[in-house]
Amino acid sequence: MSDDIETLVARLPQLGDAVLVTLQLTVGGALLAMVVALLLGFGSRTRTLWVRGPSRVVVEFFRGTSLVVQFFWLFYVLPAFGFKLESMAVGILALGLNYGAYGAEVVRGSINSVPRGQWEACTALNLGPVHRIRRVIFPQAWALMLPMLANLLIQLLKGSALATYVYLHDVFFWTDQLRTATRDTFFSFTVGLVVYFVIAYVLTWGMNGLEARAKRRLGVVPTRPTLRDVLRVRPADPASPGTAPSGRPATGDDVATAGSQDDEAGARVATGARRGEDS
Amino acid sequence: MNGVWSWDRALQVLPELLDGLVVTVLATVVGMVIAAVLGLLVALAGRAPSRWVTAPLRLVVDFVRMTPLLVQLVFVYLMLPAVPGIVVGCVVLGVHYATYMSEVYRAGIDAVPRGQWEAATALNLPRGRTWRAVILPQAIKNTLPGLGNYAVSMFKETPFLFAISVVEMFTAAQTFGANTFSYIEPLTMVGLLFLLVSYPTSLLVRRMETRLA
Numbered sequence: 437m438s439d440d441i442e443t444l445v446a447r448l449p450q451l452g453d454a455v456l457v458t459l460q461l462t463v464g465g466a467l468l469a470m471v472v473a474l475l476l477g478f479g480s481r482t483r484t485l486w487v488r489g490p491s492r493v494v495v496e497f498f499r500g501t502s503l504v505v506q507f508f509w510l511f512y513v514l515p516a517f518g519f520k521l522e523s524m525a526v527g528i529l530a531l532g533l534n535y536g537a538y539g540a541e542v543v544r545g546s547i548n549s550v551p552r553g554q555w556e557a558c559t560a561l562n563l564g565p566v567h568r569i570r571r572v573i574f575p576q577a578w579a580l581m582l583p584m585l586a587n588l589l590i591q592l593l594k595g596s597a598l599a600t601y602v603y604l605h606d607v608f609f610w611t612d613q614l615r616t617a618t619r620d621t622f623f624s625f626t627v628g629l630v631v632y633f634v635i636a637y638v639l640t641w642g643m644n645g646l647e648a649r650a651k652r653r654l655g656v657v658p659t660r661p662t663l664r665d666v667l668r669v670r671p672a673d674p675a676s677p678g679t680a681p682s683g684r685p686a687t688g689d690d691v692a693t694a695g696s697q698d699d700e701a702g703a704r705v706a707t708g709a710r711r712g713e714d715s
Numbered sequence: 716m717n718g719v720w721s722w723d724r725a726l727q728v729l730p731e732l733l734d735g736l737v738v739t740v741l742a743t744v745v746g747m748v749i750a751a752v753l754g755l756l757v758a759l760a761g762r763a764p765s766r767w768v769t770a771p772l773r774l775v776v777d778f779v780r781m782t783p784l785l786v787q788l789v790f791v792y793l794m795l796p797a798v799p800g801i802v803v804g805c806v807v808l809g810v811h812y813a814t815y816m817s818e819v820y821r822a823g824i825d826a827v828p829r830g831q832w833e834a835a836t837a838l839n840l841p842r843g844r845t846w847r848a849v850i851l852p853q854a855i856k857n858t859l860p861g862l863g864n865y866a867v868s869m870f871k872e873t874p875f876l877f878a879i880s881v882v883e884m885f886t887a888a889q890t891f892g893a894n895t896f897s898y899i900e901p902l903t904m905v906g907l908l909f910l911l912v913s914y915p916t917s918l919l920v921r922r923m924e925t926r927l928a
Contacts, residue, residue: 496910496914497910499917500871500909500910500913500914500917501871501906501907501909501910501913502871502872502873502874502885502906502909503871503872503874504872504874504875504877504885505874505885505902505905505906505909506906508885508889508898508902509902509903509906512892512898512899512902513898513899513902513903516719516898516899517719590780590781593783594781594782594783594784594785595783596783597783597785597786598785601878608783608785608786611786612789615793621790621793621794622794625786625789625790625793625794628786629778629782629786629787629790632781632782632783632786633777633778633781633782636781636782637781640781
């Protein structure tokens with residue numbers, strides 16, 4: 437055991453690099469995913485079929501095929517069509533597109549669950565389309581979508597472990613190297629998993645902070661967030677103050693359910709909003 | 716696409732992929748059964764009155780939930796060399812998803828109206844009977860859509876089993892690719908097969924959701 441720890445300490449510098457690679461994948465993938473999610477999420481809500489149709493197809497395509505398949509497809513098949521990508525680019529692209537498609541559903545669902553009165557108020561105030569989204573609808577939807585995006589971010593981090601198989605030296609790769617060096621599977625993998633756990637925790641805290649900030653800007657929570665709000669891992673209790681304005685209980689990782697629950701409520705909201713727009 | 720894609724090769728690999736699909740579906744079904752049962756147990760244990768039970772349980776659940784499935788699979792596979800990969804795969808998938816499912820159950824149980832509990836107390840039902848006959852039947856109805864969604868998402872995560880050399884659909888494609896130096900047809904077809912199975916299933920789940928709601 438003490439040998440193990442010595443080897444571990446000797447390998448700490450490499451761990452730094454490995455964490456950096458994992459973080460690059462995660463953050464890069466998340467940024468790309470956010471762009472994809474916003475484009476496709478708003479695209480799925482437009483009235484023009486030429487935008488909505490393709491957006492839906494792309495979303496369902498990337499949600500329906502597996503992340504693993506997409507990852508290796510980009511790595512092995514794309515070069516045959518003349519696009520050779522760096523391993524890192526493959527990782528970021530695969531993670532970004534896959535989780536972007538999931539995120540698009542979150543964006544669409546959250547925008548649909550902004551109460552229709554808000555849309556009507558915008559019409560009453562004669563706000564332009566850009567202004568309406570940027571100043572009224574999106575800030576409210578943003579507070580709603582953040583808990584679900586936080587879950588997706590953790591999923592994305594977990595998916596980034598695939599990068600080892602496209603020859604990137606990420607945390608999983610480092611774990612495997614540690615195993616070879618110590619010949620102790622239990623020790624090395626426990627350390628590796630703990631590293632992932634810590635990264636996931638830190639990311640969750642960051643997202644909790646963002647969520648608290650978004651809610652404070654909406655005026656939902658009158659005071660500054662407590663430390664407990666920021667440090668929690670799960671979505672807050674729906675009964676407690678300071679949860680999503682809709683009061684709809686957010687169910688853990690269950691993005692898909694939440695997304696489609698929103699669909700129904702959203703459909704009602706959307707028709708209402710449309711009526712508002714037309715008048 | 717001419718000259719790159721070969722229909723002959725695509726047809727040649729198809730039987731192997733379909734064999735793999737059987738393994739994929741098997742792993743999903745077995746994994747889901749484990750996840751559904753274990754998830755319920757975790758959700759029930761999470762309601763224990765003592766902090767000495769719930770706090771460690773939460774830590775373990777969060778740990779499993781927030782670390783990569785891929786690493787967990789390889790970890791368990793290396794730790795238990797005597798156990799065949801498919802068994803490890805099903806169990807690890809099941810345990811991983813049990814941590815997700817426990818959240819769904821928790822939400823489902825919380826969604827049972829308070830009045831039901833009070834009625835059970837008023838009727839002087841014993842605790843076990845309250846759970847079995849009153850609370851759980853209502854809670855489980857709430858959780859069915861969540862169960863379906865996770866079944867679809869677990870189906871899409873079975874390719875991770877390639878790491879522990881279980882020959883499911885993706886591994887079959889990769890082996891074929893490695894032997895013939897052409898990944899294009901097998902990998903593309905795997906993607907399409909996934910879409911072919913998972914998209915109709917997710918539509919079904921969505922229908923179930925609206926019907927139960």
